[in-house]
Amino acid sequence: MWQYEKKLQYPVNIKNPNPKLAQVIISQYGGPDGEANAALRYLSQRYSMPYDELKGILTDVGTEELAHLEMVAAMVHQLTRNLSIEQIKASGFAPYYTDHTTGVYPAAAAGVPLNANQFQVKGDPITDLHEDLAAEQKARSTYENLLRLVDDPDVREPLKFLRQREINHFQRFGEGLRLVQERLDSKNFYAFNPAFD
Secondary structure: OOOOOOOOOOOOOOOOOOHHHHHHHHHHOOOOOOHHHHHHHHHHHHHOOOOHHHHHHHHHHHHHHHHHHHHHHHHHHHHOOOOOOHHHHHHOOOOHHHOOOOOOOOOOOOOOOOOOOOOOOOHHHHHEEEHHHHHHHHHHHHHHHHHOOOOOHHHHHHHHHHHHHHHHHHHHHHHHHHEEEOOOOOOOOOOOHHHHH
């Protein structure tokens, strides 16, 4: 059961529309290392996680990724609201506009739609946690790439907040991996594969 507070985790108040920025920021909405895939990954992995503490971490982080998805959507929306046709044509936003008008559609910056093949759920705690650690680093790298492209402080501040949260998630998954490794021994390391017993 979730309690939803109707406000963003970090405020997004972008004054100046900029469809060029929206076209790259949208990658953190529906791209390969974006928030939608992260939320789906963690909220799916939690069901097969054998340790309650790790289920809690996956639920917490997966839920927070949904909040990040909401922030990125707000950014894309604010960067594309009230555009004129001239702005759309001049910015290179016309291909996106043709398919989605100014709706927030889960896609990568390259235009590839959200694809669940971009993340994995194995049901093995070690494998899944390594996937999660790598995912958080890839998301951090993407936010850093975006920060290199953006000079508008109204856009930079939420991006910096999101980048920091990826670092925090990486640390939490690292703590979770240590917890799992402390509980594993030669007898239960391959608990899900009886052929190793």
